[in-house]
Amino acid sequence: MLYLYYLDFPKMKKIILLLCLFSAFTSFSQSDESADKKAINEVLKKQRLAWSKNNIEAYMEGYWKSDSLKFYSRSGVTTGWENTLDRYLKAYPTKDHTGILSFKINDITKISMDVYYVLGEYHIKRDLGNADGIFMLVFKKINDEWKIIADTST
Numbered sequence: 001m002l003y004l005y006y007l008d009f010p011k012m013k014k015i016i017l018l019l020c021l022f023s024a025f026t027s028f029s030q031s032d033e034s035a036d037k038k039a040i041n042e043v044l045k046k047q048r049l050a051w052s053k054n055n056i057e058a059y060m061e062g063y064w065k066s067d068s069l070k071f072y073s074r075s076g077v078t079t080g081w082e083n084t085l086d087r088y089l090k091a092y093p094t095k096d097h098t099g100i101l102s103f104k105i106n107d108i109t110k111i112s113m114d115v116y117y118v119l120g121e122y123h124i125k126r127d128l129g130n131a132d133g134i135f136m137l138v139f140k141k142i143n144d145e146w147k148i149i150a151d152t153s154t
Contacts, residue, residue, distance in 0.1 A: 036146075037108045040116060040139050043146050044103055054095040056088050064140070064147040072152040084151075099126025114141035122153070 043062045050058035063069055063081055071078040071087065078087050092098045104121040111117055116139045124131040138150040 033110055036110070036114075036116065036141075040108060040118065040146050041105070043139070043148075044105070044118070048101050048103055051098055051101040054092075054098045056085065056092065056098070060085050060088070062148055063151070064142060064149045066149075068149070070150045072150070074154055096126060096128055099124045099131070111138075115139065 047059050047062045050056075050061070060081065063084060065081045067080040069079070069081045069084055071084045078084050102123045102125075104123070105118060106121065107117075107119040109117055109119075118137040118139060119135075120137075121134050122132065133154050135151065135153040137148050137152075139146050140149045141147075142149075
């Protein structure tokens with residue numbers, strides 16, 4: 001009881017205020033990151049649905065429409081949005097080739113402000129033989145939209 005007499009209440013108020021501000025900023029940052037991850041997952045969902053409908057052009061909407069887009073695969077590096085689209089159209093010319101796509105997302109990690117990487121697996125079920133592999137995508141928020149700026153798929 002006597003201890004309460006010796007507490008410095010103005011200092012305590014400042015400490016409590018600082019703790020509240022720190023807590024508010026931390027939770028805001030976490031909810032911001034949570035919203036980013038949800039938006040990135042939404043891009044992946046749209047891609048999955050477009051692919052499964054054999055709509056490669058709609059699938060490509062998830063990619064940065066730039067000559068600086070990078071796509072790395074077993075066959076080498078493809079640079080640019082148009083070249084990546086052409087690569088997909090050549091490799092997957094029909095619905096029999098695109099099949100039904102599913103993803104297993106293993107990790108989404110923030111690299112820096114408005115940049116994340118996504119690690120995952122893809123599985124394509126199709127009559128001419130299933131295709132499975134892994135990927136690492138780099139997403140960047142460009143003009144308030146999440147776009148893939150680099151893709152490594154094997």
